Amino acid sequence: MLLETKGLTKRFGELTAVDEVNLQIQEGDSLSVIGPNGAGKSTTVNLITGLLNPTEGKVLYRGEDITGQEPHEIVQQGLSKSFQTASIFPDLTVERNAVVASLGAEHGSFSLNFLRRLGNYDDVLERAEQTMRDMGLYEQRHVEAKSLPYGDKRRLEMALALASDPDLLFLDEPTAGMSPDETDDTVDLIERIKEERGVTIVLIEHDMEIIFRVSDRIAVLNRGAKIADGTPDEIQGDPDVQEAYLGGVEI
C-alpha cells in the first residue's frame, strides 16, 4: 500500500469539511477524487500533503504514519503536489524555477552550503535541464515565468512538482481554465508521466472525460464523506453517485 488514510476528518468550527474519509492507493494504481463543489476534495489533499492538520484520523505513507508532518518533510519522502492555480516563481526565469525545484530534490530540506557556487552543482543543473526538456519548456528557459502563456505556466507548475521524482503526485484540477487544445496536451502529458516515470497519480478533476482516460480507480466525495470507491465502470453504475450529482454531470 502506497498511501492510506484512516478516518481522516477535518472540522472548521461547526463545519465538517472532511468526514472520516478512508482512501487506499496502491502503487501504480492512479486514483481520481471526484465530487461536487465543496465536497472536500481539495481539503482532503491538503490534509494528506501537510498544508492542513487533520482534526482526527491518520495518513499512512508506505505504512508509516506521516500525519501532521510539515509539507517539506512529506515532499522529501516522495509525495508531491501540483497546485490548482499555477504556483510558480513569476519573476524568476523558467530555468531558475527548475533549479530551485531541483535543489529541493537533490539537497534535502536544508543544507549549509551558502558559500558554495550553485554553478558547481552539476547534479542540480542536470536535473533542472532534464525536467525542462521533459516538460517541453527548455526553449523558454530564459523567459521570466510570468510572461509564459497560461498553459505553459501550468506545465511549469507541474514541472516543479515533478522535479523531485515523486512516487505519488497530487494534481489539483490540472486542466482548470485551459482551452480544449491545452487540456488535450495536458492529459497526454499526464499519461506520459504515468508511463515513463511510473508515478502514481491522484487526480482531482471535474471533467469526466479526463478522469476516465487517466484513472484506474475513482473515489467519490460528497459533503466531506466518501460515498463510493471503485473502478470507473463500478462508479458509473453507482446509484449514490448519480444521486450526489443529480444529473449535473453525465457519467
Add this chain to the structure above:
Amino acid sequence: MSEQTEAATPGESADASGLLDRWDGLRERESFSIAGAIAFVVVFPMIFTNLPAYNGYMSLVELIYIWAIFAIGFDLLLGYTGLLSFGHAVFWGGSAYAAGLFSANVSGEPLLIVLVAMVTAIVLALIIGILSLRRGGIYFAILTLAFGQMMYFIALGPLGGITGGEDGFTGVTVDPLLGALELGTGFAGVLGTLLHDIGYVLFAGFFVLAVAAAVRIVRSPYGAIFQAIAENEQRVRFLGLNVWRYKLAAFVISGAFAGVAGGLHTIHAQYVAVGSLFWITSGDIVIITVLGGIGSIFGPVTGTIAFLYVENIVSGEIAFWLLVLGALFVTVVWLFPAGIWGIVTGIRSTVREQLLGDDS
C-alpha cells in the same frame, strides 16, 4: 523580444552544455564584482572627497564602508529573502558594545574585536530570529522592533553600569593591527595616494570582503532559494525545502554582516553610543537600503553613500538636512522604485537593448 531570440539561438547550438556555459558566465562576473569593489575603494575617495562642500576628511569615507557592510547584509534579508526587519540596530549596537567591552577587558586587536562582534551578532540573530520568524509580514517587523527596543532599554538601564548608560561606552582601546601596525600609520608615495593608511586598508578591506561574501552567497544555492522564498513561500515548502530554516539562515547571515559592521564602527569611533541600539538606527538602515535599491549588492552601497553624504555634508550647509533627506527619499522611491542603483541598471539595460536593436 529581440533579446530573447538572441539569447536562445547560441544556447541551442551549445545544447547540453548551454546551462553550464551560462553559469560559467556568472562565475566570471563574480570575480568581476570583487575586482570592481577593489577598484572602487581605490577610486572612490578621490571622487568623494572632492564633492561640493566636502572638507576632505577620510573618516567619512571609512564610515561609508562600515555602513555599507551593514546595508549589504540587510539587503540579503530585505531584498533577496523579502523579510523586513525593523530591529537590526540590535545586531549593529549589540555587537558594537561587545566589541567595546572586549577591547577594554580582553584584547584590543582589531581583527579579534571584529570576530567577537560578529559572533555576538550571530548569537543574537539566532535567538531573535527563532523568536520572531514564527510570524510573517508586519508581525515579524513589529517583533524585531520590540526586541530591538528591549535591548536598548536594557543597555540604558539594568546594564547601565557596564554599558555606560546614557553616556555610551567610552573605554574602547584599540591596539595596532596584528600587534604591529598602528591604524593611524600612513603609507608613503603612490601607496599613500591609493590606500592612505593602515586604518583605511582595514575598513576598505572588510568592505571588499563583505562584497565578495555577499556575491558568493547570492550565487550559491541560498541566493536562488532566498529569492524563491520572497516570491512564493508556500511553493518552496512544497518543493521539499525547509523554509523556516532558510529564513533563519538569511536572518543570521544578515546579522553577521551587521556584527562585522558594528565591530568596525567601535574601532572607528573608539566609542559606542547608546543610540546605536535605538530604533532610529534600525530605520536608517531600512532607508539606506531602499534608497539605494533592494535586491542587489551595489544598491545598498549607493544608498549608504547618498545617505551619509546628506547626513554629514549637507547637514553642515543646510539646517533642514533631514528635510533634504526626506525629499530625496520620496523622490527616489516615487520616481525610481528600484532605487538609485536601479537608475544605473535601468540605463545599462536601455543601452544594451539599443545596441542589440542596431545589430539585428
